[in-house]
Amino acid sequence: MRYRQLEIAGAWLIEIEPKSDDRGFFARTVCSQEFKQRGLPERFVQSSVSYNTKLGTLRGMHLQKAPSKEVKLIRCTAGEIYDVVLDLRKDSPTFLKWLGVNLSAKNRSALIVPFGCAHGFITLQDDTELLYMMSEEQAPELATGVRWNDTAFGITWPIAPQVISERDASYPDFIRESF
Numbered sequence: 001m002r003y004r005q006l007e008i009a010g011a012w013l014i015e016i017e018p019k020s021d022d023r024g025f026f027a028r029t030v031c032s033q034e035f036k037q038r039g040l041p042e043r044f045v046q047s048s049v050s051y052n053t054k055l056g057t058l059r060g061m062h063l064q065k066a067p068s069k070e071v072k073l074i075r076c077t078a079g080e081i082y083d084v085v086l087d088l089r090k091d092s093p094t095f096l097k098w099l100g101v102n103l104s105a106k107n108r109s110a111l112i113v114p115f116g117c118a119h120g121f122i123t124l125q126d127d128t129e130l131l132y133m134m135s136e137e138q139a140p141e142l143a144t145g146v147r148w149n150d151t152a153f154g155i156t157w158p159i160a161p162q163v164i165s166e167r168d169a170s171y172p173d174f175i176r177e178s179f
Contacts, residue, residue, distance in 0.1 A: 076131075
């Protein structure tokens with residue numbers, strides 16, 4: 001696997017290194033030893049799938065509040081997304097900064113979302129599916145989020161959302177003291 005550390009501390013793009021032959025290819029997608037060397041979770045305790053029927057479906061920006069230290073590994077298994085990480089860690093040098101990457105079934109890359117960062121995506125194709133792997137079990141009482149279009153962050157999305165949940169559309173304006 002090839003690891004590319006991104007501009008937000010703890011965020012990584014992981015690309016596979018396929019070994020090809022006349023059957024197709026084989027590639028590792030997770031390696032606990034290599035993850036440990038980079039300070040990433042060595043194991044994931046929960047896995048979920050997000051299936052999205054329509055292009056322009058926006059989900060986010062979600063995170064687990066402290067005391068959770070949830071790290072997510074996101075992989076697009078069908079279709080394509082623009083995936084965003086937003087740093088909400090007050091002590092981070094990249095506090096309130098965001099980054100976006102394209103994940104697709106074609107490029108087979110994965111994104112590590114560090115704890116304390118919000119995560120969201122918009123689908124760039126119909127019938128898009130994501131596989132989430134989490135380092136901690138989801139705790140509903142710690143679930144929170146921020147609005148995808150809050151001017152406090154200035155996230156630039158590649159297309160306008162066509163489908164968004166009421167919850168995601170109605171998060172209040174960001175207040176520093178709330179995180």
